[in-house]
Amino acid sequence: MEEVGRGLVDFVRDHQVWAAPVVLLLAFGESLAFISLLVPAWSVLIAIGALIGVSDIKFGPIWIAAAVGAALGDWLSYWFGYRFKNGVAEMWPLSRYPDLLPRGQAFVQRWGIPSIYIGRFFGPLRATVPLAAGIFAMPYWRFQIANWTSALVWSAVLLLFGDLISRIVEWAWRAV
Numbered sequence: 001m002e003e004v005g006r007g008l009v010d011f012v013r014d015h016q017v018w019a020a021p022v023v024l025l026l027a028f029g030e031s032l033a034f035i036s037l038l039v040p041a042w043s044v045l046i047a048i049g050a051l052i053g054v055s056d057i058k059f060g061p062i063w064i065a066a067a068v069g070a071a072l073g074d075w076l077s078y079w080f081g082y083r084f085k086n087g088v089a090e091m092w093p094l095s096r097y098p099d100l101l102p103r104g105q106a107f108v109q110r111w112g113i114p115s116i117y118i119g120r121f122f123g124p125l126r127a128t129v130p131l132a133a134g135i136f137a138m139p140y141w142r143f144q145i146a147n148w149t150s151a152l153v154w155s156a157v158l159l160l161f162g163d164l165i166s167r168i169v170e171w172a173w174r175a176v
Helices: 002-015 016-031 042-052 061-092 101-112 112-120 123-133 141-176
Strands: none
Touching: 002 016, 002 042, 016 042, 016 061, 016 141, 042 061, 042 123, 042 141, 061 101, 061 112, 061 123, 061 141, 101 112, 101 123, 112 123, 112 141, 123 141
16 A cells, blocks of 8 residues: 555656646545545645645645545545435445444534534544434535535645645755
8 A cells, every 4th residue: 555655646746737636536535435444545645745845736726636535525425324324334344344433423423513623634533424424414514514624624734744744854854
C-alpha cells in the first residue's frame, strides 16, 4: 500500500495537471464507507499537500477537489445507510469489523450534528459516521451542511499540514 501511495505522489509531482482529479478521487475513497476501510488515503493527501509549497501546484484547486471528493464520499455513505438501514452491518467489509458500525451509531446518537465534524477527523469513524447518520435518518439538509463544511475544513487541514511539514523540512535543510 505504501508503494502505491508513493507512486501516486510521484505521479502528481510529475503530472501536476492531474493533481486535482487525483486528490478528488483519493478524498472520495477516504470518505466512502466501504472503500476507506481498505484504502486509507489520508497520508497520500498529506504528502500531496507537501508538494504545494515546493512545486507549482496551487492550493485552491487542490483544496476544493479534496473537499468535493470527501463530501461526495460522505453523501454516498449517508445515502447507502439511509437506503439499506441495519442491513449494512451484514455487508462486506463491515461484516469483518462488527464493532465499527455500532461505534459510529453510538457516536451519532450521542453527538448528533457535531458528530459529522468530529467524525471527519478520526479514522474508522470518518467512514461510519455518515453511514450511521443515514441509518438513523439524520435530517438530510442538516447532514449536508455539516458534511460540506466539515469537508472544507478537513481537506484544508490535511493539505496545509503537509505543506507545513515540507516548509519545516526545507527550513531545517537550509539551516544545516
